[in-house]
Amino acid sequence: MKLYANALLITNDSENRVIQPGCMAVTNGRISYVGKETEGNFPPEVERLDMGGRVLMPGQILGHTHLYSFLARGLAPEGAPQNFVEQLQQMWWRLDRALKLEDVYWSAKGACLEALLSGTTTVIDHHASPSCIEGSLEALAKGIAEIGIRGALAYEITDRNGFEGAQQGIEENLRGMEIAKEMPGFLAARIGLHASFTLSDKTLDAVAEKMPRIGIHIHVAEDWEDVDLSRELHGGGVLQRLGIRGLLDEQSILVHGVHLEEDELHRLAESGAFLVHNPRSNMNNGVGAANLMAFEAAGVNLAMGSDGMGPDPAPEAMAALLLQRHRAGSPSVAWPLIQKIYCEGNPRLATRTFGIPLGKLEAGAAADFIVRDYQPPTPLNQDNWWGHFLFGLASTPVDMVVVAGDTLVSHGQPVNLDAGQVWHECRRRAHDLWARW
Numbered sequence: 001m002k003l004y005a006n007a008l009l010i011t012n013d014s015e016n017r018v019i020q021p022g023c024m025a026v027t028n029g030r031i032s033y034v035g036k037e038t039e040g041n042f043p044p045e046v047e048r049l050d051m052g053g054r055v056l057m058p059g060q061i062l063g064h065t066h067l068y069s070f071l072a073r074g075l076a077p078e079g080a081p082q083n084f085v086e087q088l089q090q091m092w093w094r095l096d097r098a099l100k101l102e103d104v105y106w107s108a109k110g111a112c113l114e115a116l117l118s119g120t121t122t123v124i125d126h127h128a129s130p131s132c133i134e135g136s137l138e139a140l141a142k143g144i145a146e147i148g149i150r151g152a153l154a155y156e157i158t159d160r161n162g163f164e165g166a167q168q169g170i171e172e173n174l175r176g177m178e179i180a181k182e183m184p185g186f187l188a189a190r191i192g193l194h195a196s197f198t199l200s201d202k203t204l205d206a207v208a209e210k211m212p213r214i215g216i217h218i219h220v221a222e223d224w225e226d227v228d229l230s231r232e233l234h235g236g237g238v239l240q241r242l243g244i245r246g247l248l249d250e251q252s253i254l255v256h257g258v259h260l261e262e263d264e265l266h267r268l269a270e271s272g273a274f275l276v277h278n279p280r281s282n283m284n285n286g287v288g289a290a291n292l293m294a295f296e297a298a299g300v301n302l303a304m305g306s307d308g309m310g311p312d313p314a315p316e317a318m319a320a321l322l323l324q325r326h327r328a329g330s331p332s333v334a335w336p337l338i339q340k341i342y343c344e345g346n347p348r349l350a351t352r353t354f355g356i357p358l359g360k361l362e363a364g365a366a367a368d369f370i371v372r373d374y375q376p377p378t379p380l381n382q383d384n385w386w387g388h389f390l391f392g393l394a395s396t397p398v399d400m401v402v403v404a405g406d407t408l409v410s411h412g413q414p415v416n417l418d419a420g421q422v423w424h425e426c427r428r429r430a431h432d433l434w435a436r437w
């Protein structure tokens with residue numbers, strides 16, 4: 001047993017407790033005690049670590065990302081994309097076609113190292129590499145596992161590379177499910193689907209008929225193109241196409257939903273699926289602003305991701321707050337809602353996806369946590385810690401990261417590997433990738 005004592009504990013538990021000075025015990029990768037040190041009952045051989053009053057809080061959870069985009073940092077799209085589809089054609093679909101398995105591995109390793117150093121301990125990924133579909137999830141899993149964080153795999157099935165490419169995507173997802181079984185709790189799998197507008201009925205039928213019901217992970221109604229094409233070609237909305245095939249269920253992860261209609265919000269809520277909001281990506285692509293208050297009113301499960309914009313979900317929380325207020329033209333909306341999405345939604349999504357309690361400091365939960373040397377300039381308590389988080393704590397460097405009880409970052413540096421070597425190899429791979437994309 002290890003005891004992390006003399007900490008400013010932000011538990012994010014069901015009572016939203018902030019305990020100062022607080023103490024947390026960890027046994028076999030799980031949290032076994034959270035509270036005052038004087039009130040706990042610990043064996044004499046316990047290893048006591050003094051946190052020096054620093055903030056100790058749950059590891060961060062990234063609800064949707066694309067690890068493969070990591071090697072594109074600094075790369076500009078060809079031409080000047082005028083809309084969302086051109087952005088895909090001139091940037092992301094050029095990039096993913098150029099990826100080799102080595103690039104997939106190094107992008108996962110680099111992105112997960114950056115995630116780890118920013119305090120993110122769980123990522124839910126959505127992958128595409130049409131020139132090397134087979135083996136790509138294994139390469140991703142290797143990169144994720146070598147860094148030591150938790151990662152959910154999905155290969156995007158799509159018809160944009162023909163029906164044969166879609167078939168290969170189905171096969172790769174089946175392989176991903178087997179890979180995830182090798183590291184339960186650390187790896188998970190969902191069935192990746194790109195988006196309705198690049199999926200034929202034939203492919204969706206094949207997914208519905210051939211694949212086990214483990215939940216899908218798909219972009220929905222991100223841009224009007226997705227909505228309009230579904231109505232024109234298939235006589236209904238995007239969720240209808242998924243729903244009639246039995247593909248909407250509570251294990252599913254839907255992403256964006258910017259242009260979902262009111263009736264579709266109710267269909268989504270009834271399915272129990274999660275909708276992952278990615279405000280910075282939506283703004284960057286100029287696709288619009290989801291009305292999160294309408295999602296909440298309909299009872300939709302909401303979580304937050306970055307869609308590849310970075311490894312840290314905290315800036316998304318701030319962007320989500322600002323976007324909702326800007327959209328509503330009011331400074332009074334969305335504060336409790338964004339806190340709820342970040343603090344309750346993301347942990348629930350991760351817990352459901354990985355099958356173990358994540359995102360909270362409470363007895364029985366996985367011992368995934370981070371330590372920051374944040375000196376509050378004003379009083380900090382359970383009623384206002386979220387304000388501290390958005391306006392200061394979230395941008396304070398991360399000193400220490402622990403996943404499943406193992407210390408992976410200490411004094412801001414990875415414990416088990418040389419970060420400089422990883423960055424060096426990522427630059428080498430990016431140089432090669434950029435030359436041929």
Ligand SMILES: [Zn+2]
Nearest residue numbers: 126219255307
């Ligand atoms: Zn995405």
